[in-house]
Amino acid sequence: MTLALAFRAAPLAVAALVALVLPARAVTIEEVKSQQGITAWLVEDHSIPVVAMSAAFRGGAALDPADKRGLANMTVDLLDEGAGDLNSTAFQSQIEDLATQLNFNAGPDTISVRMRTLKSKLAPSFDMLRLALTQPRFDPEPLARVRASILDAIAREQHSPNALASRLWWKAAFPGHPYGLSSRGTAESVNAITPDDLRSLVHNRFAKDVLIVGVVGDITPAELKPILDSTFGGLPDHAAPDTVPDMTAQTNGQVEVANMPIPQSVVVFGQPGVKRNDPDWYAALLDMNILSSGGLASRVTLEVRQKRGLAYSVSASLDPLQHAGVILGQVGSQNANVAKAIDVIRATWQRMHDDGPTAKELADAKTYITGSFPLGLDSTSRIASILVSVQFDHLGLDYLAKRDEIINSVTLADAKRVAKRLLSSDNLLFAVVGQPENLTGAVRVTPAGGILQGVAGNGLPAEH
């Protein structure tokens, strides 16, 4: 019982401490420039013999030609399927024997690669990466096999309530824009992709002027510099330009429903958000944490889950893309209750718009957002991803050191103003997949033909 009083009294006092104690500066970032002028951000950590690297090329699946949608996605799936003198099996066997982890990914705004290697295998691992980026083979066997896998993934998406709801949402919110289209493409566009298309993507998009590199682990600047040159030095200087236009999500309160015989309706919902470089970004980040973080303490979780038992999972957050800012959320609720869950979300949304957060909520969100950030700095690969993300958003070498201060400088007036500016319960677009009951004003859509896939984030881990 004594315990009890301590708890009730503690949080505020404790909260005040957090900002003082918690060091995002647990990491020291150094900018390393190679002889050939390739820049990387480096965090040295010699505690274990492991090196992680994360790299991204600006420009992702949104740049795929309209009739070749899925090109970036197919390319990254094939980069480790044979390169240089090594066919698919030989390439992958070599990676396995090095015990190196190598993953490529195509997001809407970037094509990225993550690698983790043992210190003792540093040079051969980076050499494999060089081969993959500069001499991928695109042999007929892996090409046919990967194409078949992608076609199956496209077919499966139509039967996955989560994937389908997401596609419907993006299709409705971004008509005529690449963000509204599936980054996997359609069966037709994927079947149209040729080895020449794949080669031209590699040639046009993997270039030094759009390259971002983050390295973490058991490596010194002197060791890193020649590796940067040998790995990336052979890339062309310039990439094809980013021609994707900016767009605001077209949401106006519509509720779209696709029928699927499942007991729980899956709902993706959202509205326009803010882009990462918006001056209101941090206030919006705090507002959304209070309103709808995935944790048990957020307002929507409290209303939808804790009080009413309407869902297991409900959350919404900022999704900053290069050419659009979006707020995107998801909830799953049994068919009989989903209309109610949507009503509760709308009402909770509106209350945040009207009144904004309380001073206490804002203070708590600040301690959470500043305090939890260093928790993500526990592994070399996670830090490397953050280094790339911070560079992608042009936040500066001192961003991690300044971050707490920036977040703590958001005032209650800022948070209220931004909640009012940003949040609109009338505009929320809901895409529902299932057999929802009592849903008024819903538009039935058939998910046939030109179904679109959602894109979540810019393909990089959030550094906010």
Add this chain to the structure above:
Amino acid sequence: MTMPISRGGSRTILLVFFLVLGIAQGITGPAQAKLFDAESFTLPNGLQVVVIPNHRAPIVTQMVWYKVGAADETFGKSGAAHFLEHLMFRGTKSLGPGDFSRIVAQNGGEENAFTTHDYTAYFQNVAADRLELVMKLEADRMANLVINDAVVTPEREVIIEERRMRIDNSPSALFDEQLDTALYLHHPYQIPTIGWESEMHKLTAQDEQAFYKRWYAPNNAVLVVAGDATVEKVKALAEKYFGPIASRPVPVRHRVEEPAKVASARLSMKSPRVTEIQWSRQWLAPSYNRGDTTQAYPLQVLAEVLGGSAASPLYKGLVIDKGLALSAGAYYDPNQFDLTTFGFSATLKHGVTVSDFEASLDDIVKAALEGGITAEEVERAKQRMIAAATYARDSLSGPARIVGTALSLGRSLDDVQNWPEKIAAVTPDQVRAAAKAVIHDDIAVTGVLMPGPTS
């Protein structure tokens, strides 16, 4: 493209709330306690404590593992263990519903919990100077949980929604649930961790209170602290907060014995939501704890040899050379309290028939068993597995999970520590012998999930 070697379904780990970022990933990763420098001690009340110092960043992970899971539920009360995991967030004698999570968040912490058939674990990731706070919180709910209708009624709806999301909305999860009932004839592993829906509806506050009283005691728990902490400090805090909680008699985990399997089974299901045939074949197999446990290490190497590599017989043979499957692999997880499973899984290429696929698979497996597993393949697999263990040190929660899993299954820190040596010592003969002991067509459970109208 990678080779999926996955096992979904009813034995998936369940979390108290959904995390998009994938903390839910299964506990695989072998490791060395030596590498982690883990130290262990036991409080007078029986609480086992492990400290895994890691001073790379001023953060800590606290995990409390209870040696109880869904397989320990009273027959007819399926879902009780997982339901209790949820209720652990709904308040104590001194904290209201939601206070726990609010306090953790207010202090910049992250938290979650998960339940399996064999154990239930709770964790917080916090700044190192918040360790005392979260330890106070965990100790509080170990002893003072409040379970009443006011929290049970809405939370029961939440776990049923969780079941709908994870299982009922997914044909493959539903099918895996059915496969488990064929795989285990009698053992409670045949019952889904999340519970059968009809029984979940009937779980009461009294049921949950009884489960809590029966199993949640310091002498049935393991506290793991990883990160920027010292043994001295953790010991002092553990004595202060967990020390006063009295030990209680906890039942011996007595699960029914699985009878010998003498028949094979083949289950099939059609769903219009399936696009390509998903095929699996499974056998009961020894775990670290049950059956011929000496096979636990050779079987790990066997799974790696057969399906863990681009050059492995399953992947190269079925996916690349013959082009019969989009993916193919093998899986085995020795971390179960009772018998575990060894299995193959594949997604068939469009137009390939099950019988053609199985004929090829049988040839490949037969060739592998009859001398096809070479010393070189075994060596290569072992090297890969041991090298990868270094990566296990490259996180805070990874080592905590590996150690916590082992100890909550009744294994020792030494067992974890010796993993690389045990793997290194596996011989090709042992791999072949383990394969022959486990892989028998006449006791296999084969699952075929295929496209088609529901009948």
